[in-house]
Amino acid sequence: MKKTFLAASVVISSCIFHAAHAQSSVTLYGIVDNGIEYQxxxxxxxxxxxSGGMFATVYGLIGHEDIGGGVHVNFQLEQGFSAANGAASVPGDAFNRLAWVGMSGQFGEFRVGRQKKPQYLYLDGLLDPLAGKSIASPLGNFMSTTVRANNAIAYFTPNYRGLTGQFMVAMRDSTTKPSNGIQFYNAVFKYVNGPWILGTGYEQQDSPAGTSVQKAFTAASSLKVNAARFYLVYHTETQSDGSENVAVYSASASYLFNPANEIVVMYGYLHDRSGRGDNAQQxxxxxEYFLSKSSMIYVAAGLIDNRNQAAYTLKGTEYAGIAVTPGATARGIIIGLTHKF
Incomplete structure (x- = not known):
C-alpha cells in the first residue's frame, strides 16, 4: 500500500512539475561578431x-512566465564581451548591457532595471538599415546620446490602430550628484501603417556630475517599396553648458537582391549650430551576405568629411574609433563574420 501511494505521489508531483514548467521558459541567446578593420x-x-563591427558580441538570458489571466512576468540579462580576446566589455559587471524584470499583459508592459532607452530601443529600426550600427552609419557616428539607462522604469503602451508609445524615467544613485531623484526621462511614439513607419522621441538627461543637461529630439520615417526600404531622419542634441548644439540629417536606403544578398547606402550631414562651423558629413x-538564418559575412565602409575643428570618428557597434585630426577626413572599412544563436 505504501509503495502504491509513493508511486502515485511521484506521478502526481511529476505532472504538477511539468504543468508548472510548461508555463515558463528561459532562453539562452547570443551573438558573436568579429572582423578585420582598417581606419x-x-x-x-x-x-x-x-569585435562588434556590425552587431555587439553578447550572450544573455531571456525568460517569460505565464501567471494566468494573460499576464506574464518577464526578465532579461545580457553581457557584452570581445570575441577578439574574450574580455568582458565592462570588467566587474555581471550583466553590463541589460538587467531588468517586468510584467506584460493587455495593459501593456512595465520593465524595471538596466535597459535600452526608448530612443534606441524603439527607433533603432527607423534610424537607418543598420539601426545606427557599424562604421557605415552616420547616425551611429554623429549621435552622442547613450544607449542604456540604469535604475530605469519603462512602460510600453498597447497597440492602438498602429500607434504605440514608450515612456521611461531613470533614478539617480550613488554615482550621480545629487544621489537621489530623477536623472533621465524619455518619451517615444511610433506609428506603423503597412509599409510606412513614423516615429518621434524626446529625451532629457542630467550629466552624472549634475553640471549640465543634454536634450535630444528625433523624428524618423521609413517606407518599404518592393525589395527596397528608404529612411529619413532628423535628430538634434543640445547641452546646457554650451558644449554641444548640433542637428543631424540622414537619408539611407537598403535593397535586398535576393534572400542572401543585401546592399545599404547611407548619407548623413551634421550641422554645428553653435556658429563655430564644426560641420561634418558622411x-x-x-x-551583407547571409550564409544562413543565423550567420552572415559583411563588409562595411565609411568616410567622414570633417570641417574646421570637427573630429568625428568611425565607431563600431561596441568600440570607439581612432583619434581623428581636427578637420581631417576619416575613412575605414571592416570585413567581418557574424553568428547568432
Missing part, C-alpha cells in the same frame, strides 16, 4: 581585429 584618421591609422556603404 585612417589623418595623422593616425590602424589595422586591427575588431557617406556609408555596407554589403
Amino acid at each position: 585612417n584618421g589623418g595623422a593616425n591609422r590602424v589595422i586591427r581585429m575588431s 557617406l556609408g556603404l555596407s554589403y
Whole structure:
C-alpha cells in the first residue's frame, strides 16, 4: 500500500512539475561578431581585429512566465564581451548591457532595471538599415546620446490602430550628484501603417556630475517599396553648458537582391549650430551576405568629411574609433563574420 501511494505521489508531483514548467521558459541567446578593420584618421591609422563591427558580441538570458489571466512576468540579462580576446566589455559587471524584470499583459508592459532607452530601443529600426550600427552609419557616428539607462522604469503602451508609445524615467544613485531623484526621462511614439513607419522621441538627461543637461529630439520615417526600404531622419542634441548644439540629417536606403544578398547606402550631414562651423558629413556603404538564418559575412565602409575643428570618428557597434585630426577626413572599412544563436 505504501509503495502504491509513493508511486502515485511521484506521478502526481511529476505532472504538477511539468504543468508548472510548461508555463515558463528561459532562453539562452547570443551573438558573436568579429572582423578585420582598417581606419585612417589623418595623422593616425590602424589595422586591427575588431569585435562588434556590425552587431555587439553578447550572450544573455531571456525568460517569460505565464501567471494566468494573460499576464506574464518577464526578465532579461545580457553581457557584452570581445570575441577578439574574450574580455568582458565592462570588467566587474555581471550583466553590463541589460538587467531588468517586468510584467506584460493587455495593459501593456512595465520593465524595471538596466535597459535600452526608448530612443534606441524603439527607433533603432527607423534610424537607418543598420539601426545606427557599424562604421557605415552616420547616425551611429554623429549621435552622442547613450544607449542604456540604469535604475530605469519603462512602460510600453498597447497597440492602438498602429500607434504605440514608450515612456521611461531613470533614478539617480550613488554615482550621480545629487544621489537621489530623477536623472533621465524619455518619451517615444511610433506609428506603423503597412509599409510606412513614423516615429518621434524626446529625451532629457542630467550629466552624472549634475553640471549640465543634454536634450535630444528625433523624428524618423521609413517606407518599404518592393525589395527596397528608404529612411529619413532628423535628430538634434543640445547641452546646457554650451558644449554641444548640433542637428543631424540622414537619408539611407537598403535593397535586398535576393534572400542572401543585401546592399545599404547611407548619407548623413551634421550641422554645428553653435556658429563655430564644426560641420561634418558622411557617406556609408555596407554589403551583407547571409550564409544562413543565423550567420552572415559583411563588409562595411565609411568616410567622414570633417570641417574646421570637427573630429568625428568611425565607431563600431561596441568600440570607439581612432583619434581623428581636427578637420581631417576619416575613412575605414571592416570585413567581418557574424553568428547568432
